[in-house]
Amino acid sequence: MVLRQMNAVFVEPSLHGKLSSAFPIAIFASPTHHGCTVGHRWNFLLAWRYLFPKKRFGTFFTWMSVVGIAAGVALLMIVLSIMNGFDTHIAEKLIQINGAIKIIARRPVAKDEVFLENIRRLPHVKAITPYVAGISMMQVGERVALPKCLGLDAETAGSVLPLERFLAKGSLDGLKDGAWVSESLAHECGLDVGDTFELYSPLALEAMKKEELLLPREVTVAGLFKTGWAEADRSTVLLPLELSQELYALSDNVHGFSVEADRKHLGEVCRAINNLLPPGLVAYTWNTLNADFLYILKLEKAMCFFVLLFVVAVAAFSMSSGLMSAVVRKRRELSLLRTWGATRTDLSLVFGLQSLLLGFLGLLAGFVAAAVILHERNAIVRGLTGWLLPKDALWNFYDVETLPAVWSRQDMLWIALLTLTMTLLASLLPIGRMYKLPLVQNLRRG
């Protein structure tokens, strides 16, 4: 009868509809032939009940602690996911603008060298296109600008660079005999498709020294483009390869080549290309070329992680102060537990477990909150930008239709590990307080 009765209370789930009682049943009840008592893991039960007393859905302290930790975790997760999103976006842009692999020549090189055919035949190589890069002076009426000029082969460039995606106005074929001007530069100089401008070769300076006059070339605007990469969009002109070769007096030579290859095998392909290249030419992957910039991005993310971690730390130590109060409030109970045989380690476990439980619940709630907020991020950002900022400012600058966000399993693991570590460390304060409790005085006092 007794055994049946005990089982009914500690095991029978129907008697415990509420979360506050269901959890200890699942974890602590251990049916034996004698039935169940409070459980030999009484520390777990006590820790759980201090946070979720019977017949109550948690205490104010419990929920405030969970909300504090959840806020920190959600903030970390949201910020890091958006940073990951922007990093991915930036990486994609860098590849789109420069190609996945770039072959740079120390001296101009002929665009139809034999090694190019060998590179094309390499596994994972998809396409290769020559380029000429430099700076020249453009004049539109009274207005003068010094844009970066990129000469591209209209036939092959499209297979390496997503030119059709960049084109904002005009035609793709226009690059065969006209120039593509970046939108900002065109706006600045008042240019539109069909307009003309004068382009001066840098060699004009050399000519002037020899008291010669090198006339500028008149170029027609065949298209306006926008890459979404602010630096490239600020002041760039795309020219037909032949025109740029003429501009820099390269005859049939070029400054280098852009290679498109399978992204998963870039390192391997780059090594293979370097093995085929003659001296004076070196191939670099996009991340080697932008190593400093990528390092800065990584550093920014690490600093953000470090700074935002303090939010979790504050929440953890605020929880710790709550647990300290609980130790003082429960000092008589704790002393009594000691008279029944509970060791100080047992009691430490009660508070350590409370900390870990709060940390775990905060972590879960934080991840859920972050998932919901990230899912609704575009609506939130649109609301905020519409309310606080000029509409479309974000889209114009970053060229993103939606705010990018990428969940990283590694970030989640780090956040989980550090949150649980901090909550566990925070429990050391109440545990230390508990260790100093005067047993006898507590038992005597009412």
Next chain:
Amino acid sequence: MEPQDTEVATEIGDQTVAKPLLAVENLSKSFGIQPLWRNVSFTLHEGESLSICGASGSGKSTLLLAIGGLETVQSGTVMFDGHPVIGGRQAHVKGIGYVFQHYHLVEELTVRENLLLPFSIRFGSRQMPDIWDEVLDLLGLKELLDRLPTVLSGGEQQRAALARAVLAKPKLLLADEPTGSLDEATGARVMKLLLQVCRCFRMSLILVTHSPMFAEQTDRRMVLKNGFLSEQTP
């Protein structure tokens, strides 16, 4: 010969004398230079009840805690069940149970969980109190098992605290003014139950009380006055 149980007796000549469950010898305690009590000595046998009366501040509660090993002493020894009790060093002496004026029930646990908590701490979950039904019947707690302590009356809480103390079948129950927070009628009922439980389960009892009426109900009465403990004869 090592005592095995309280049933163990020593033969002196042709007489058989039961060994005391508790032997207190020359126990002295002082706070600074101010002595609290000096050379306190007495013995207590199995199933025997003893009350200690005295004025407030005379050191009754301190003496009770020293007997249970919870309080340090300057000199003297306490032997419980054949083993020395080391004052202040051990929080828990196996075989000693406590009932305090304040019930100290864990508010977050039900009465049932409160009753089973000390048992779980001592024995783990493999065992159940074998006197569970009897104790609950005797103290009338069966209807209160699923309630929280906060909704119980003072008398009910003290009955629960009493049940919690006796479920592990301690050989000695130390009760520090267990009726101190109760009104006279409820106190009398709890006192009656306390003595009944001790008799029923052959537990020895040391009761610290202010009430001469309750003190008279125990087998032996002692008074702590001016630092000395003396036995009162009926």
